[in-house]
Amino acid sequence: MLIEDRLKELRDKINAKVPAGITISQVEFEGPELVIYTDEPKKFADQEDLIKVLARDLRKRIVVRPTILEDPETAVTKINAVVPENAGISDIFFDPDTGEVLIEAEKPGVVIGKNGATLREITKNTCWTPKVVRTPPIESSTVKQVRQYLRSIKDERKAFLRTIGRRIHRDVIAKDHWVRVTTLGCCREVGRAAFLLTTPESKILIDCGEKPGSATSTPYLYVPEISPLSSVDAVVLTHAHLDHCALVPLLFKYGYDGPVYSTPPTRDLAALLQLDYLDVVKKDAGRQPYTSNEVKEYLKHSITLNYGSVTDIAPDIKLTFHNAGHILGSAVAHFHVGDGLYNIAFTGDFNYQKTRLFSPAVSSFPRLEAVFMESTYGGSRDLQPPREEAENKLYEVVNRTIEREGKVIIPAFAVGRSQEVMLALEEGMRKEKIPKVKVYLDGMIKEATAIHTTYPEYLNTDLRNQIFRDGLNPFLAECFVQVDSSELREKVIGGEPCVIVTTSGMLSGGPVMEYLYALAPDERNTLIFVGYQADGTFGRRLQKGWREIPMGNRETLVVKLDIETVDGFSGHSDRKQLMNFVHHLQPRPEKIFTIHGDEGSTIDLASSIYKRYRIETRSPMNLETYRMV
Amino acid sequence: MLIEDRLKELRDKINAKVPAGITISQVEFEGPELVIYTDEPKKFADQEDLIKVLARDLRKRIVVRPTILEDPETAVTKINAVVPENAGISDIFFDPDTGEVLIEAEKPGVVIGKNGATLREITKNTCWTPKVVRTPPIESSTVKQVRQYLRSIKDERKAFLRTIGRRIHRDVIAKDHWVRVTTLGCCREVGRAAFLLTTPESKILIDCGEKPGSATSTPYLYVPEISPLSSVDAVVLTHAHLDHCALVPLLFKYGYDGPVYSTPPTRDLAALLQLDYLDVVKKDAGRQPYTSNEVKEYLKHSITLNYGSVTDIAPDIKLTFHNAGHILGSAVAHFHVGDGLYNIAFTGDFNYQKTRLFSPAVSSFPRLEAVFMESTYGGSRDLQPPREEAENKLYEVVNRTIEREGKVIIPAFAVGRSQEVMLALEEGMRKEKIPKVKVYLDGMIKEATAIHTTYPEYLNTDLRNQIFRDGLNPFLAECFVQVDSSELREKVIGGEPCVIVTTSGMLSGGPVMEYLYALAPDERNTLIFVGYQADGTFGRRLQKGWREIPMGNRETLVVKLDIETVDGFSGHSDRKQLMNFVHHLQPRPEKIFTIHGDEGSTIDLASSIYKRYRIETRSPMNLETYRMV
Ligand SMILES: [Zn+2]
Numbered sequence A, B: 001m002l003i004e005d006r007l008k009e010l011r012d013k014i015n016a017k018v019p020a021g022i023t024i025s026q027v028e029f030e031g032p033e034l035v036i037y038t039d040e041p042k043k044f045a046d047q048e049d050l051i052k053v054l055a056r057d058l059r060k061r062i063v064v065r066p067t068i069l070e071d072p073e074t075a076v077t078k079i080n081a082v083v084p085e086n087a088g089i090s091d092i093f094f095d096p097d098t099g100e101v102l103i104e105a106e107k108p109g110v111v112i113g114k115n116g117a118t119l120r121e122i123t124k125n126t127c128w129t130p131k132v133v134r135t136p137p138i139e140s141s142t143v144k145q146v147r148q149y150l151r152s153i154k155d156e157r158k159a160f161l162r163t164i165g166r167r168i169h170r171d172v173i174a175k176d177h178w179v180r181v182t183t184l185g186c187c188r189e190v191g192r193a194a195f196l197l198t199t200p201e202s203k204i205l206i207d208c209g210e211k212p213g214s215a216t217s218t219p220y221l222y223v224p225e226i227s228p229l230s231s232v233d234a235v236v237l238t239h240a241h242l243d244h245c246a247l248v249p250l251l252f253k254y255g256y257d258g259p260v261y262s263t264p265p266t267r268d269l270a271a272l273l274q275l276d277y278l279d280v281v282k283k284d285a286g287r288q289p290y291t292s293n294e295v296k297e298y299l300k301h302s303i304t305l306n307y308g309s310v311t312d313i314a315p316d317i318k319l320t321f322h323n324a325g326h327i328l329g330s331a332v333a334h335f336h337v338g339d340g341l342y343n344i345a346f347t348g349d350f351n352y353q354k355t356r357l358f359s360p361a362v363s364s365f366p367r368l369e370a371v372f373m374e375s376t377y378g379g380s381r382d383l384q385p386p387r388e389e390a391e392n393k394l395y396e397v398v399n400r401t402i403e404r405e406g407k408v409i410i411p412a413f414a415v416g417r418s419q420e421v422m423l424a425l426e427e428g429m430r431k432e433k434i435p436k437v438k439v440y441l442d443g444m445i446k447e448a449t450a451i452h453t454t455y456p457e458y459l460n461t462d463l464r465n466q467i468f469r470d471g472l473n474p475f476l477a478e479c480f481v482q483v484d485s486s487e488l489r490e491k492v493i494g495g496e497p498c499v500i501v502t503t504s505g506m507l508s509g510g511p512v513m514e515y516l517y518a519l520a521p522d523e524r525n526t527l528i529f530v531g532y533q534a535d536g537t538f539g540r541r542l543q544k545g546w547r548e549i550p551m552g553n554r555e556t557l558v559v560k561l562d563i564e565t566v567d568g569f570s571g572h573s574d575r576k577q578l579m580n581f582v583h584h585l586q587p588r589p590e591k592i593f594t595i596h597g598d599e600g601s602t603i604d605l606a607s608s609i610y611k612r613y614r615i616e617t618r619s620p621m622n623l624e625t626y627r628m629v
């Protein structure tokens, strides 16, 4: 059927269901959604169940928009006129994708007004649908810039969403029924995640990352399965770590022109980390695989979905993200193929234990036949101490160092581990397990933390409650001090005993090096590794016992500071949690593929799962294709 | 390096090695060969080891051709003038691909002359290199037509071979090293054989067959792995059965324009069976997937290789055919990838026991890491009686039928099984195990038999010796009578007790039906099944016990004739022979993939091989890709 006929048919169906007095001016696919344009969005909204009924009957995600939206500049003036000044509006963000206006305010209640009276006034005056959020406690320049950028290209983006919408809702023409997965990277290795899910109708690329420590190893993007890139329907990002998202912008350079689906925090963190990746490559005098222009292309083509939202991303494929517990916004990507034909989940990286920031990964799905699961700690001896034990060891080392008037350096990745360590330190001080010293944050950590506080709904309930109900935002604790100048860095180095949390996590550059050079000769200080140190990194060498650092000019720096490793802050499930995850999978899948781990770990995990649960397992190699059904 | 520079370099190397007095006029890649053009082909030929040395040093297949070849018409006159008339020349065939002239004669010795004097005379007079073969005892019109056709397009073909030659010898540019196999059909099923062997540099398609009994099931030629078809470097045919070659002409319709490698008998049998396939489809009122024009395209692009000849077919792939013992010209295709990177064999269909026609399949290879092996009789209970037992049962049934004055109908495939049965019957009569009755051959059997006698070097040594040394060509035994008219068919039906060997093998049409309708009502007659009757065929129904044949007009024919099944004439290895083959594989491969069998058989065989030999096995599904290295 022609897409125009299809839209007309949908419009007729909708007209038949809406009560008299509501006029439908237009019906259009925009991205994965069916948008109903009406002159009476408020009347529509009053019919509380109407949208739900339409969504169920038409089997589409429905969005209702006013036919005419007030011009944003005028709307701002009108909103400011209606909302009392003491609301403390800090930002107003118009999202033309959704027809919503996001109002950030110190006091959301004042913006809402008595029984929502102020909100209704805003709708009446501007036609935009207002959403109110508390002003994030720490402002993220990334989030601000991403929003500004998307606003600046709103017309182009609308056209893009319509094109994609029509493509998603095209007719299914193939007669064959099969589902295949091709491994383009990340098999029997950690890094360059890239998996291609294909049906006779559609092609979906899941992740497209770099291989850390190997500038030349990209996923196998040149094989015919994925050529030309314009034949790919959608890219789906599980999370923002570079081994999963670094090369997404490259796809646009090579001809991809479709959507990239992720959660909202993943979109913002990915852009932040991609830009940082370009910086690091440049500093290493490497060839940048793409420029910030392609990062913009990525943002232009990004479509965000929240956990649990079932979304058409191809004529025969629905995607749902579920919490993966690994980092902010990390998701298990669940695909429902065909009309009940097949269900397959890609875990991305996941943590099956509760952490200070996140709930454990979701392990229940409406349906499930196959799982591609990470195996970073899949080896039978890859056990991590419990989080509490790890924290106690951290406290112990910090106490010992501060007592002897030393300073603690904790190298950490900006996203994930840093925030976990911050929360542990904050609670340690609040509960008087460690002395109340300053915790200096250097590198990208502050910005990453700010993004965390922009998306409180992606943190676990305890932390969210602590922040909003108890008003105790641990990220805002006064112990934390951002270091944003060389002068301050020097002051820190010459100052009181303290803790310094800084990037890079594996001592491969970044501000941590300055601290290390300055603090290494003093045996009172301590360097604490809280994360995995990859082979070949400077961090690994120190961990193995090197005690001399070549400084150029034939000088060497003798390392005298204490070096400690505290395991247990990992964002990954350890072996026991991986097995536990499989044990709790609902429903029990037919097949499990172990990926994202070294050869030994993936094979060991695959064979242990088979032995214990009698589920068919595979430890695939790169460049293989498996038939699911 | 540019191909012209490469050729110049080769020419310099050759010039450095040839003795003074031999001028090299040109060096050119033609198909897989490096052709050296010289004005003194005879001088070249006198240096016996020269070609061998060049082949070894340059690592190329070397062919030497005269710069100027006599025009074929003039050459014929000159040859006839030189060769004494009593040689009985029956055909002269010029092969411009090789610069050879094939002289068929009743008395080859007379053409050769004393110590080869006549041959030398021919070379001197015509510049063509003469090869002499005995006039085939039965003339094959297929072979004749194929040769005529190739002669008629010799200029076009020369251009094609040069293009392919340059393509084969292009520089290897990829830096990655991997070898993959994608299954496009014939997995967990019998039929539509099609496997894609790929490296970063090259794509080779092995077989491209139909699925018998399912007009719509073709190999998965639409998937991106093999798109566009013009990206395929070579098609390799294991043998001429339609489940392996029927859709090769279709490839040319869809844009393939490269070579198709096979043994010479496979080329001729394939063309014969493809044309017959088109006829059968037409009679079934089905849509012909291609026309005889595409069969011609196939022939135009065919390149024949004999067993044991190691041949470059892509910049990084060498192909060698080895006897597979299944039908005339059937081959195990062995691929050597890279410079010692990987070796993989596709068995095609094979027989690991000696038969009356063929030697057992080859099981030793210079190197071998992986095998894709057929599993038609791979189930643990798929045992066949020994050939002798099968023949005795055949004799017994024939004796019983002839004694009671009945006629025997043996439905059989034209290629393979028919000839085995013919030889068994001939020996049975010669050794007086059965009475000397006429054996009528109807359908394509005579033509297929003629092709067998054209290629005696593809028969086993015993049979070849019997034909040439002992002058006892069993195919020429007087018991065999070709039926080529309806009148004769009626005479046979109304005549003396006899044996009728005729197509089709599964009673799905063909002359066998006429015999059956006429002879079914008489209980003295016997129908003997010597081959597998597929589900859904009329043969299977009779085998299962049906005794009424609907004849249209509400009439039914009551079947009274005796129905017998004689197992053991199969051209496939049975379960025991399959295991035996694996046992004797030299060297022992790392991986075995079981294909070309129903799901149960392939899985059973794979798991039995693993259990007994601890070789990694897989029973792949269609549309999967396996990484070899
Ligand atoms: Zn990660």
Ligand SMILES: [Zn+2]
Pocket: A191, A241, A243, A244, A349, A596
């Ligand atoms: Zn990862």
Ligand SMILES: [Zn+2]
Pocket: A160, A257, A258, A301
């Ligand atoms: Zn675009």
Ligand SMILES: [Zn+2]
Pocket: B239, B241, B326, B349
């Ligand atoms: Zn066969």
Ligand SMILES: [Zn+2]
Pocket: B191, B241, B243, B244, B349, B596
């Ligand atoms: Zn076959």
